[in-house]
Amino acid sequence: MxxxxxxxxxxxxxxxxxxxxxxxxxxxxxxxxxxxxxHGIRPNQLTGYGIVVGLAGTGDDSLEYSSQGMKGVISRFGLTLPPGVNPSLKNAAAVMVTAELPAFAKPGQRLDITVSALGKAKSLRGGTLVMMPLRGADGQIYAMAQGNLEVGGLGVSGSDGSQLSVNIPSAGRIPGGATVEQAVATGFxxxxxxxxxxxxxxxxxxxxxxxxxxxxxxxxxxxxxxxxxxxxxxxxxxxxxxxxxxxxxxxxxKPADAPAKVIVNARTGTVVINGAVRIAPAAIAHGKLTVSVQEAPRIVQPAPFSKGETAVEPSSSIKVEEEKRPVIDFKGGANLADIVKGLNAIGASPADMVAILEALKQAGAMKAELVVI
Structure with missing residues (x-):
């Protein structure tokens, strides 16, 4: 055939x-x-340097790289600033622009871009990104970006130096703010x-x-x-x-079952046990020992007309309390539900649970990977 x-x-x-x-x-x-x-069908990261104009006095002021960027923008229109003159850029800011180029993106398609301030700009609200190129890791231009920013944050400052910020006003997005100029060959x-x-x-x-x-x-x-x-x-x-x-x-x-793992977040005390964890026959006794020491000093007064001196006599009271909790007997092959039920029965806190699981691992009763993050 x-x-x-x-x-x-x-x-x-x-x-x-x-x-x-x-x-x-x-x-x-x-x-x-x-x-x-x-393989090969993947997005590609794009980045570029640009200038945002039209700010209400919240720009970079007179930072050197902002001035150089503005001179480059002005030079596109045939204008040249006199040597040694640096424009005051309170209404402009130097920014980094990032975007993600999807697989099979073709010239003319639009991309969403993220614009973030590079220097001392307090807010990009109300700004406009001047046309600038977006390059890939190979240095080639794959898109051109321009447009008005959407900024979700707000920044306000007073003459006495007090400031108030809501969210992050120094970063924003431009939906559809870039146009693809060159496709990436996937080779598939x-x-x-x-x-x-x-x-x-x-x-x-x-x-x-x-x-x-x-x-x-x-x-x-x-x-x-x-x-x-x-x-x-x-x-x-x-x-x-x-x-x-x-x-x-x-x-x-049907994917393979995940390997048995116990995940412990040491900072938050969160413990996650997946369903593949099994416990071999084991017994757990987890108690709480409390030792309290109380000091009650007494004043000793000598008899009248004696040669004794008033003194302080120390008096201490030591009390030991041990909270009795039941012993949990895990049968062989105990699953996640059995483990949770047993640990809840002895009132184990997240910290107690970590100690118990570590002990089970050391005893060889828990065949699972213990991961601390």
């Missing part, structure tokens, strides 16, 4: 195979597109193979994704190369690859 006819036959058969995979998938299954991305249509990269490394999930792709297409075109990358054979050409990638993204796969 001709190669082109084979390709058409496979693509026609794919919807039937896809429906079979979808209806046979378990309830916790996810689409492949939610597990990762294809010319690469010898397609690589799908998982967002989280897992050998079992990588094998399941490869098996699901092979089942849907009825061949052995997908291979798990490591815990992240699945290599897929694909016919050359953008049209056939786009169609195949779209079908692959909607295949449903």
């Amino acid at each position: 001709d190669t082109k006819l084979m390709t058409i036959f496979r693509l026609a058969l794919l919807p039937v195979l896809m429906m079979a995979v979808l209806f046979s998938a378990p309830a916790q299954a996810e689409r492949i597109k939610d597990l990762g991305t294809f 249509d010319t690469a010898p193979k397609l690589n799908f990269n998982l967002a989280e490394a897992d050998l079992t999930t990588a094998l399941r994704v490869a098996d699901a792709v092979n089942l849907a297409f009825g061949d052995k075109r997908a291979r798990a190369m490591d815990a992240v990358t699945i290599e897929i054979d694909a016919d050359p050409g953008a049209e056939s690859r786009i169609m195949m990638m779209g079908l692959i993204e909607n295949i449903v796969v």
Whole structure:
């Protein structure tokens, strides 16, 4: 059979195979597109330096780099300031502009941009960004930006030096403030193979994704190369690859169960235990010992007409209290619900819980990774 006819036959058969995979998938299954991305199809960061004008006296004043930036803007219109003259820029501010260029963005499309003050500007409210280029990591210009800022913050100052700020007035956004001037070549249509990269490394999930792709297409075109990358054979050409990638993204796969982990935030005392944590047979006794020392000094007065002296006699009282709490007996294979129920029964606080979990880990009764963040 001709190669082109084979390709058409496979693509026609794919919807039937896809429906079979979808209806046979378990309830916790996810689409492949939610597990990762294809290599090369990614956004790119853009950044640039510009000048915001039209501020109500809240600009950079006479900072050197602001003055140089304004001179550059003026020079575009054929004007040149006399040597040694630095304009006072209370109504202008030097800013850094950032944006994200999505994959497959084409010239003429609009991008949202974020504008942030570089120097001493108090507020960018009411400002206008003068046209400036946005460059990628390779130094090339990929977009041009210009527009009026939207600033959610507010800054007010008095003549006595008092100040009031609401949110951050020195940063703002311009929706659709940049126009794409150059597309980024992804190379997905010319690469010898397609690589799908998982967002989280897992050998079992990588094998399941490869098996699901092979089942849907009825061949052995997908291979798990490591815990992240699945290599897929694909016919050359953008049209056939786009169609195949779209079908692959909607295949449903059940990811592997997450490894057993206990996450402890040492700063906030937050403890998170995932459902994969299991406890081997263990007994926990967690008590609270309180020792209180009270001082009650007494004044000793000698008898009349004696040669004794008035003195202070120390008197101490030591009291020990131990709060008795029940011993929790964990049976083998105790799950998350059992752990929570047992720790609540002894009234464990987050700090107590961390100590108990650490002790279980040291005793070898908890087979889970303890992560402190």
